[in-house]
Every structure is written in C-alpha cells, then in structure tokens.
Amino acid sequence: MTANNRNILSVSRLNAEVRLCLEKNIGIVWLTGEISNFTAATSGHWYLSLKDNQSQVKCAMFRGNNRRVMFKPKNGDQVLVRARVSMYEPRGDYQLILESMQPEGDGRLQQAFEQRKQALAAEGLFAQSAKQALPDQPKRVGIITSKTGAALHDILNVLKRRDPSLPVVIYPTLVQGQEAAVAIAQAIGRANARNECDVLIVGRGGGSLEDLWCFNEEIVARTIAASQIPIVSAVGHEVDVTIADFVADVRAPTPSAAAELVSRDLSYRLQQYQQREQALKNAIGTLLYRQQRALTQHEHRLSHQHPRRRLQQQSQHIDELQRRMHQALTKQFSRYSSQLNTLDTRLQRMTPDRRIQQHQAQLAQYHQRLTHAMDSHLSHAQQRLATLVATLDAVSPLATLSRGYSISRDSDGHIVTNINQLKEGDTLHTQLSNGDVTSVVQQRHLHQSPD
Structure with a gap:
C-alpha cells in the first residue's frame, strides 16, 4: 500500500500539530504536585518536574511569570500551579508552561476564594443597585464581633470620641474557626429580628487568609445580602479583602474606620462625602472586576497568537543549546585530559625534553582554538537572539502605544x-x-x- 504524498508529514510539522492540539483542546489546567529536578537557568527561566506517587511531568516557567512567585521553590516543595499544556517541539517533549505557583495550602484557599467570588458576583450579590444607603444620622449602632477582640475596643473608642451620646448594642459572636460562620450569620439574623439598630458593623481584627475565612463563607455572604439593616463590613486591615466586603452595603478598611463612617461628627458634610466616595469606590471596583475578567479572556486568546510565544520557544532552545554545548565542551576537555595523561606517561618513560615542549605548545594551541570557537559560537547565538528580540519588538503593537x-x-x-x-x-x-x-x-x- 503506497502512502499519499499529501499525508506524509515532517517530524517538525507533526510536533507543531501536536502542540497546537494540546494547547487548543486542554488549555489552562490547575494541578498540585511535588517539585523535583528544579533548575534555574542563566536566562532567568525555571525548569522542573512535578510528580506524585505514580507519574511526573516536565515544566517550564519563564522569567516574566516566575518574577511574580513570592517564595523560592526547591526540590520537595508541594505546590499548586496554574499551567498551559504545551510541547517543546525541538525534542518532542510534552510539557507544562507554568503561569503561577503557590504553596499548596495557601493556593487552595485563594483558588476557593476566587471561585466563590465569581459565583456570587454572577448571582448579583455584589451589584451596587442591591446595596442600602447608610443612615445620615443613626440613632443606634449594632456591633457584631468578638466580645474579647481588639476590634470591639477600637470601635468603642472611636464612637466614644466622635459621638458619646450614640447608643451601641453589642451582638457578641465567634469570628474565627469552623463554627464562626454560622455564629456570625445567627448574630446578623438576631439583630434583624430585634430591629433595634439602624446600622450594623460586622467585622474583626486582622489575620491570615485562614483566620478570616469565616467571612468568605457563603452563609455569611447570603445573610449579609438578606439583611434589612444596612451593614458595614470591617474585616481585618486595609489590605485584607473578604467576600463579606463585596456583599456588604459599605466596606470599611478597618474596624476603626467603620466606626468613623457610622458615627456623627461636627463635619457632617465630610461624612456625606466619605459615603459617596465609598459608593464610587464600590462601583469602580465592580467595573474593574468585570474589566479584569474581560482582559483575562482577551489575554488568553492573545496568548495563542502573541509573538511572545515564539520568543519563549527560542529562549528555551537557546538554553538547550547552552546545555548541550557545556556537555560537549566537558567531553572534549575530558578527552584532551586523557590524551595529556597518555603523553605524560610516555614522557615519564622516555623523558625527551624537546617532545615535552612540542606537546605543551600543541596543547596550548588546542586550548586557544577551543576557547576561540566557544566564544565565537556563543557570540553568534547572542547576536541572533538580540536580532530576534529587536524584530519582535519592532512589529509589536505595544511599541506603537509606547x-x-x-x-x-x-x-x-x-x-x-x-x-x-x-x-x-x-x-x-x-x-x-x-x-x-x-x-x-x-x-x-x-x-x-x-x-
């Protein structure tokens, strides 16, 4: 049976088709594993393997992505990675192109946070139209937090300083641990049932993502959304962000700031401006979140066509050439060393001074030629890379914008x-x-x- 010439592929064409098939049909994946064979190349790229008890897969993380990794990976680390399935065409090796890397525990919590935030946002729980305005002059403020925490102390101090006559009702609750989410939801429900306050502060002091996790639970988010009393979320420090912050009617950066928002002051007009500013921040935050999602989708589509992909392949190829060149040089040095040992043995037997000088001169000449050839090859490779980078930068649409x-x-x-x-x-x-x-x-x- 004779093969049709149209069906005969070159090896390069086959590998290119396989790479496109992997990237198109599998695309982005999340996976956990143990790091092994970790290597940081001189180019700044990382090469490693991820393995479990039965299998392993080769991975590459290019310099632009590994700069965002907040820890130094090492062999034996358990990590959670976001990766694009691909292939290194010159060797035909199936591999993963890593885009992000986190320690496994923190990474799982962050991933769960992002998934829950997207799901609740899609339901409209973060919509600005569903939020209630804070009362201009509240008659009574409710505080839902731990009765022994520093947050309660900070809130009461601010309220006492700004408006000592403002009545306060404390609804003590757990704010950390497995039972905390249900306890917080029950406290919000109790405050709504008693209906004795016209604004509620819900929060606690700062902590790790795991410490604040009860404020990311769905039961707390839905209870805040269903509250008939306006709620100010005051969880942690300014850099801490929880699901409760997105659902609440107003998010305060700290418990003390929440007390500032709900209390009356001589600068009443300033308070109005602060509320309007917070509403604008929430609207901008929602808009930025939507724009970020759209940008991520566009970036994902662009990544399949961006010249950066070609540059990454070329950079990885250069790393491979450098490795092979180092191996070849090592072998050649080893061979010359063996020849030198043989000559030395013969010299010990014959002791001809003139032949010793001749061999030494010849060896120096070989070393000079080898060094020159190595420098010339490396210089040519660097010039070629610089030309490719300059060409890509010249045609990049980003250059026009810059x-x-x-x-x-x-x-x-x-x-x-x-x-x-x-x-x-x-x-x-x-x-x-x-x-x-x-x-x-x-x-x-x-x-x-x-x-």
Whole structure:
C-alpha cells in the first residue's frame, strides 16, 4: 500500500500539530504536585518536574511569570500551579508552561476564594443597585464581633470620641474557626429580628487568609445580602479583602474606620462625602472586576497568537543549546585530559625534553582554538537572539502605544476613527501603553479641512 504524498508529514510539522492540539483542546489546567529536578537557568527561566506517587511531568516557567512567585521553590516543595499544556517541539517533549505557583495550602484557599467570588458576583450579590444607603444620622449602632477582640475596643473608642451620646448594642459572636460562620450569620439574623439598630458593623481584627475565612463563607455572604439593616463590613486591615466586603452595603478598611463612617461628627458634610466616595469606590471596583475578567479572556486568546510565544520557544532552545554545548565542551576537555595523561606517561618513560615542549605548545594551541570557537559560537547565538528580540519588538503593537499613540473604542467595542461615530454622553474606552482610560464625551469639535 503506497502512502499519499499529501499525508506524509515532517517530524517538525507533526510536533507543531501536536502542540497546537494540546494547547487548543486542554488549555489552562490547575494541578498540585511535588517539585523535583528544579533548575534555574542563566536566562532567568525555571525548569522542573512535578510528580506524585505514580507519574511526573516536565515544566517550564519563564522569567516574566516566575518574577511574580513570592517564595523560592526547591526540590520537595508541594505546590499548586496554574499551567498551559504545551510541547517543546525541538525534542518532542510534552510539557507544562507554568503561569503561577503557590504553596499548596495557601493556593487552595485563594483558588476557593476566587471561585466563590465569581459565583456570587454572577448571582448579583455584589451589584451596587442591591446595596442600602447608610443612615445620615443613626440613632443606634449594632456591633457584631468578638466580645474579647481588639476590634470591639477600637470601635468603642472611636464612637466614644466622635459621638458619646450614640447608643451601641453589642451582638457578641465567634469570628474565627469552623463554627464562626454560622455564629456570625445567627448574630446578623438576631439583630434583624430585634430591629433595634439602624446600622450594623460586622467585622474583626486582622489575620491570615485562614483566620478570616469565616467571612468568605457563603452563609455569611447570603445573610449579609438578606439583611434589612444596612451593614458595614470591617474585616481585618486595609489590605485584607473578604467576600463579606463585596456583599456588604459599605466596606470599611478597618474596624476603626467603620466606626468613623457610622458615627456623627461636627463635619457632617465630610461624612456625606466619605459615603459617596465609598459608593464610587464600590462601583469602580465592580467595573474593574468585570474589566479584569474581560482582559483575562482577551489575554488568553492573545496568548495563542502573541509573538511572545515564539520568543519563549527560542529562549528555551537557546538554553538547550547552552546545555548541550557545556556537555560537549566537558567531553572534549575530558578527552584532551586523557590524551595529556597518555603523553605524560610516555614522557615519564622516555623523558625527551624537546617532545615535552612540542606537546605543551600543541596543547596550548588546542586550548586557544577551543576557547576561540566557544566564544565565537556563543557570540553568534547572542547576536541572533538580540536580532530576534529587536524584530519582535519592532512589529509589536505595544511599541506603537509606547510612542504616545492610543486606541479608542465606543461602548460596543468598535474602534473610533471619525468624530461622527460619537455623540455627547457616549462612553469612550481608550487604551494606552500601560492601561485603559474610560471617559464620557462632553463636547465634540469637528476640524474643518482647509479649502
């Protein structure tokens, strides 16, 4: 049976097709495993294997991604990684291209947090339209926190300083541990049933992601969303973010800041401005979250076509060439060393001074030629890499943006090239070299062409 010439593939074509198949049909995966064979190349890239009790897989993490890893990986570490399934075509090796890496315990909690946040956001629990406004002058403030925690002490001190006459009702509850989420939900329900306060502060002091986890539980989020009394979330420090912060009517960066928000002060107008600022921050946060999701989707689509992929392949190939060159040089040095030992043995037997000098001169010549050849090969490889990088940078759309140009799109995503595409009040999205700007058209000025 004769094969059709159209069905005959080269090895390179086959490997390219397999790589595209892996990246298209499997794409991004999350997995855990133990690090082994970890190597940090001089280029800044990492190469390692992830293994479990039965299998292992080769991985590469390029310099642009491993700079964001907050710890130094080593052999034996258990990690959670986000990776793209791919293949290193020159060797035909199936491998993973790692995009993020975390220690397994913290990584699982962070992944669970992101998944729950996306699910609740899709249900509309974070929508600004569902949030209640805080009362301008509350008659009674409820505090839901631990009765022995520092957060309660801070809140009471601020309320006493700003408005000593403001009544306070404390609903003590657990704020850490497996039973804390149910206890917090019950305290919110009890405050709503008694209906003796017109605003509630729910929170605690700072801690680790695991310490604050009860405020990420679904029962707490849904109870806050169902509350008839406006709720201020005051969990941890300013850098701590929980699901409760997204669901609550207002998020305060600290318990003390929450007390500032709900208490009356001589600067009443300032309090109004703070509330409006917080509402604007929440709206911007929701908008940024949606834009980030859209950006992630676009980046994922772009990653299949971006010239960075080709550059990564070339960089990995250079690392492979350097490794093979080092092995070849080691073998060659070993061979010359063996020859030298043989000559030395013969010399010990014959002791001819002249032949010793000749062999030493020949050995020096070999060493000089070898060093020159190695330097020439390495210089050629570096020049080729620099040329490829310069070529890629010249054709990159990001280079055009970095020179001061921008791209504007209307609310439907169409690129704006003519002022007649816009009218006053339209939303305009402008892409710059280091971010996006969203603006609203207030006036239009048509530039008339000279006759």
